[in-house]
Amino acid sequence: xxxxxxxxxxxxxxxxxxxxxxxxxxxxxxxxxxxxxxxxxxxxxxxxxxxxxxxxxxxxxxxxxxxxxxxxxxxxxxxxxxxxxxxxxxxxxxxxxxxxxxxxxxxxxxxxxxxxxxxxxxxxxxxxxxxxxxxxxxxxxxxxxxxxxxxxxxxxxxxxxxxxxxxxxxxxxxxxxxxxxxxxxxxxxxxxxxxxxxxxxxxxxxxxxxxxxxxxxxxxxxxxxxxxxxxxxxxxxxxxxxxxxxxxxxxxxxxxxxxxxxxxxxxxxxxxxxxxxxxxxxxxxxxxxxxxxxxxxxxxxxxxxxxxxxxxxxxxxxxxxxxxxxxxxxxxxxxxxxxxxxxxxxxxxxxx
Numbered sequence: 621x622x623x624x625x626x627x628x629x630x631x632x633x634x635x636x637x638x639x640x641x642x643x644x645x646x647x648x649x650x651x652x653x654x655x656x657x658x659x660x661x662x663x664x665x666x667x668x669x670x671x672x673x674x675x676x677x678x679x680x681x682x683x684x685x686x687x688x689x690x691x692x693x694x695x696x697x698x699x700x701x702x703x704x705x706x707x708x709x710x711x712x713x714x715x716x717x718x719x720x721x722x723x724x725x726x727x728x729x730x731x732x733x734x735x736x737x738x739x740x741x742x743x744x745x746x747x748x749x750x751x752x753x754x755x756x757x758x759x760x761x762x763x764x765x766x767x768x769x770x771x772x773x774x775x776x777x778x779x780x781x782x783x784x785x786x787x788x789x790x791x792x793x794x795x796x797x798x799x800x801x802x803x804x805x806x807x808x809x810x811x812x813x814x815x816x817x818x819x820x821x822x823x824x825x826x827x828x829x830x831x832x833x834x835x836x837x838x839x840x841x842x843x844x845x846x847x848x849x850x851x852x853x854x855x856x857x858x859x860x861x862x863x864x865x866x867x868x869x870x871x872x873x874x875x876x877x878x879x880x881x882x883x884x885x886x887x888x889x890x891x892x893x894x895x896x897x898x899x900x901x902x903x904x905x906x907x908x909x910x911x912x913x914x915x916x917x918x919x920x921x922x923x924x925x926x927x928x929x930x931x932x933x934x935x936x937x938x939x940x941x942x943x944x945x946x947x948x949x950x951x952x953x954x955x956x957x958x959x960x961x962x963x964x965x966x967x968x969x970x971x972x
Contacts, residue, residue, distance in 0.1 A: 623656045626691040636883030637719045640751050640773050647962045672698030684710040693718040696741035703744045713746040720880035752881040754902035771961045774953040790932050792823040793869035795884045799830040803875035809921035812845040828856040866891040871931045890949040894941035896927045912944040
């Protein structure tokens with residue numbers, strides 16, 4: 621089978637979604653009976669987002685020679701015309717990896733335009749690969765007649781990082797990209813509430829800045845609230861340094877507004893760190909309220925502050941949540957579980 625991978629750039633995986641995609645693709649490549657090629661942004665004549673549909677469509681005759689095209693569904697806006705043409709005028713199978721419904725993060729007219737666009741793209745696809753139970757549940761509700769492969773994500777297990785026995789009760793940690801979808805403005809508001817109550821804390825925010833204007837807004841709020849000495853933006857760091865941040869944290873705060881899974885929550889649990897998150901999207905599939913963390917009402921910064929306060933001021937609660945967080949991580953799926961399912965998919969020529 622000849623397979624074409626259409627991906628923006630196939631470099632180092634940073635996000636949980638990229639790690640999943642890369643692992644899946646690398647496993648497919650390792651199957652000797654499949655010939656795999658790539659089509660990335662740097663192989664196109666232009667990187668203008670306004671011309672993507674035309675550029676990809678110009679490559680129609682080349683792409684139609686492949687038996688299967690594999691991509692990520694977030695590219696729906698740039699691949700719509702190509703996929704429609706391939707579906708009508710070729711026998712090429714179109715398969716997309718779907719981590720979450722992007723239109724859920726939009727509002728007003730923009731939301732409805734993207735909803736029509738995204739759902740049409742998924743309907744055109746021959747099959748959709750779904751990595752999480754939350755997205756599987758949504759997909760079956762929204763697109764009940766569309767076929768999909770369910771390959772739940774796994775992780776590379778490492779030794780459990782037992783929490784250090786030291787005074788780190790007031791150290792908070794967020795890990796993720798700095799973008800509006802991550803809800804960091806709610807975290808800053810919650811930290812302001814804690815500060816006004818004279819609750820001691822220090823918060824490290826680790827991750828690459830994706831939206832500069834959003835970062836500017838967050839930093840302005842920090843200055844307005846007088847939190848400059850209590851909050852630090854650490855940028856994206858190497859694994860060794862990231863491990864140090866985890867080791868020195870007692871509470872992982874993840875106020876994201878939309879996640880297909882949120883792998884960093886599980887990463888935090890591998891260090892025995894309780895997680896505080898909003899009760900939305902995929903969060904309750906990982907965070908079990910009052911067991912391995914605390915879930916609070918979506919977009920409620922007061923409840924977010926209260927949950928953080930409970931963990932950093934209640935040693936017994938923290939220890940109980942920490943123990944269950946370690947259990948959650950130790951019982952999670954591994955890459956080996958994924959291997960078996962990916963191999964079965966390849967052996968069936970993506971027909972199963």
